[in-house]
Amino acid sequence: MTLQVTGHQWWWEITYQDPSPERVLRTANEIHIPTGRPVRLVLNSTDVIHSMWVPNLFGKRDLLPGLQTVIDFQADKPGVYRGQCAEFCGLQHARMGFLVVAEPPEAFDAWRLAQLRAAEAPKEPERQRGEQVFLRSSCIMCHQVRGTPSAGRVGPELTHLATRQFIAAGTLPMNRGNLAGWITDPQSIKPGANMPMTQIPPRDLQDLVSYLEGLR
C-alpha cells in the first residue's frame, strides 16, 4: 500500500494512491493503516523541509521540496501511534503532530470505504444552517467537503473531519468547544498558522460547529 505524504506549514496532507482515480483518498493529519501489511510512505514537501517521525513505528525521514523520499514500515500491533515533525520548519514546528492508527485489515477496509464516500447532506435544520454558514464564509477558500460546492485545496480536507481524533495537526482533541475556539481564533492557539481568524456570529458558529461535528 502506497501513501503520498505532503508536508505543509504546519500540517500533513495524506493521499492514498490507487490505480482507479475514484478510489484515491485525500485526508489530513491522521494516517490509517492495516496491521501486518507493508506500507510505503512517499514523502514530499510543498514549502520547507519537514521530517516525519513516529518513534514507536519508524525513525525519521525528511520531506524535501523538489526531492522524493520514502519510508517503508509495517505495524504489527493495532494501536494509535503519535508522530511529530522533527525538522525545524518555522513558527509552529511544535504543533505539527499527527496520528498513525493501525487497525486490523477488515476495520481498515471499512474505514477506507467510509472515507471515500462524499459527505451526507445534513438532515437536522441546525446542521443545514451550519452547512450554509460553511459555504457562505471564507472556509471554502481553503477547505473542501466533498459532496458540497466547496473545493479549497490549500488547507486540510474536511469531508470526514469528525472521525479524526485531533484538530489543528495533533494540537487539540476533537470536540465542540475546541472546534469553536479554533475557528474563531486559531492565532491564539497556533500563532502564525495560515488559518485566519473568522468573525462568525455566535448563533451561526453553533450551527457551523454542529455541521462539522456531523462530518463522520
Added chain:
Amino acid sequence: MSVTESDRLKEQEEREDAGAPRDSTADEAELHRVLSETWGTKPGFWGWITTVDHKLIGRRYIATTFFFLFLAGLAAMVMRAQLAQPEGQVVGPDLYNQLFTMHGTTMMFLFAVSVMEAVAVFIIPLVMGTRNIAFPRLNAFSYWVFLFGGVMVWGAFFLNIGPDVGWFAYVPLSGPEFSPGKRADFWAQMITFTEVAALAVAVELIVTILKQRAPGMTLDRIPLFAWAMLVTAFMVMFAMPSVMVGSSMLIMDRLVGTHFFNPAEGGDVLLWQHLFWFFGHPEVYIIFVPASGMISVMLPAFTRRPVFGHLALVLSVISIGILSFGLWVHHMFVTALPQLGESFFTASSMLIAIPNGIQIFCWVATIVSGKPRYATPMLFIIGFIITFVIGGLTGVMVASVPLDTQVHDSYFVVAHFHYVLIGGAVFPLLGAVYYWFPKFTGRMMSERLGRWNFWLAFLGFNAAFFPMHLLGLWGMPRRIYTYQPELNWGDMNLFVSLAAVVVFASFALFLWNVLYSLRHGEPAGDNPWDADTLEWATSSPPPAYNFAHIPVVTAREPLWAERRALPVAVGLRTDMRELVITSVTEARPELRESSPDPSIWPLISAIALTGLFIGSIFTPWAVVYGSIPLTIALTAWFWPKGDKEDEA
C-alpha cells in the same frame, strides 16, 4: 646567564646596522626601560584603540567572547523557563525561535570558536617565546570585525529583528519565500563577520607557530597546545570558506534573486546542508581540538610529569583534524542519501573515535603515573574526562544510521552535543582560565570559589543534560517551543530547568571569582604552578615586549630542563620592534624581522567593512559604495612608512 648567539644574527648585525642599540648591550633595568618604550601601548583611549599588542587584544577578545557566552546563557535560561512546563506561556513561538537561534549562533560563532582563538592570541606568542603575534595589525582588525559582527546580530535581536531560522538556517525556510524581512540576512552577515575574524586569526597563528618559535624549539619540542592550535588554524582555513560561500549564496538568493537553493528553478535544498555541514562538523573539532591542547599543556603542571605519549597525542590531533572533514554527512542521515553514502559516513564517524580514545588513554596514563595535585584546573580536567567520555559514547551511537534516524533532531542529540561541547570544550576552557589567569592578570583566582564553581558546574551540568537523553528517547523533538501535557514530558523538563539554574549559577560564580580575583587575588609570581612551558618564563602579567631576551629551547619541557636560568638569544634591536624568525622544522634563527607599530587603520578598516556588510543586507549597491571607504582605509593601512624594510 649563558648566552647563545646565532651566527646568522650576528652576521646580519655586522652587515647592516651595526651601530643600533641591541638587547645584548644594555643592563637589565635599562633594557626594560628601552624595550617598554619600543613595544609599549600608549596610555589612554588612543592607545587602547590603536594597540597591536597581542596580550591586550587577546584579553579583550576573551572578555568579549565571555560576554557573548553570558548573553547566550541568558537566552538558554529563558528557553528553559518556557519548557519547564507543558504549554508554557513565558515566551511565544516567535521569540522562542529567535532565542534558540541566538543561543546556538552565539555559542558556536561568537563564543566557542572565538574564545579558543582568543586564548591562543594571548598565549601562543608567549608559548613560542616571541614578542608579538604575526601580523599584529590583522589581529587588531580581526577583533574589531568580530566585535562589530556580534554587536550587529545582538542589536538586531534586541530590535526584534533577530534571526529566527536556527543556527543552521536550513533553506528553504531561511530563503526569500519563507523568511521575508531581514532576520535571516542578519544571520548570514554575522557569519561573514565572524568567519573573516576567525580566518584572520588562523593565518596569524599558523605563521606564529611555524616561523616565530624560539630558537631550538624544533617540531618535536612544540608544546601540545601549540600543536592543537596549529591544527585548529588549518581546519579553520579549510572549513570556514565553505560556510561563507553558503551564506553568501543565501544572501544572493534573498537579495538579488539568484536561485541556488530554490528547487522550483533548478536549485537544490540539500546543497545548503552539504555546504553548511562541510564547515559544521569540522567546527565541532575546531572547538574541541584547542581544548584538548589545553588539557595536554595543563596536565604536566598538576601531575608533576611530562604528558604521557607526546608523539601519540600530536599524531592524534593531526588525524582528528584530517578525519573531521570526512564525516559531515552524518548530520544528513535522514535526508535522501544513497545507502553506500550512509555506510561510508557511519564508518568515518566511528573512525574518529580512535584518535580521541588515544588522547583519553594518554591523559589517564599521565594522571595515574603522576603525582596529581587537585587544584581547580585539575578538577575541571577530571570533570572533562568523565563528561567527554559519556558524550563520545553517545557520539558513536548516533554515528549508526538505524539509531540515528530515531534520535536525530531529538533531545538525545541535544544532550549528546552539550556533553561534547560543554564537557569537551567548556570544562577544559574554564580550567584553562583558572590556569592562565595569573598570566593574564598577575593574580591567582580564588581556589575556594574555584572548587564551588567546579562542583556546581559538574553536578548541575550532568543533572541538566543527562535527563535530556531520556526525553529524546521518549520522543521529544528539538526546537519546539512547547509540548502538550498528555505527552508526560513535563516533570522531567521541570527537573532539567531547575538543574539549568544550577549550571547558570556556576557560571555566575565563575564571573564573580574573576571580578573578585582581579582586585583581591593573591599576586601570582612568574610561575605559580611550576609549569614547564615558555609563557611561565616571563613575569605575570608579561611586559609589553614579553621577554627581555628571547629564550632558547633545549628540551621539550624547557622550564623543567633549565631550572636555574634559560639560555637566551640576543642581538635584537631595542629601538625598534624586532622579532626572531626561525626555520619551520629545526627552529634555527634565520633573520630579524620588524614587527608593526600601533595603528588606527585596522579599526577604521573594520568600521568601513562593517558599513559594507551591514549595508549589503539592505541593498546590493552597498558592495559598490562600501568598497570606496574600505579601499581608502586599506590603502592607508598598507601605505609605505618610509622605513628600510618597507621599501626593500
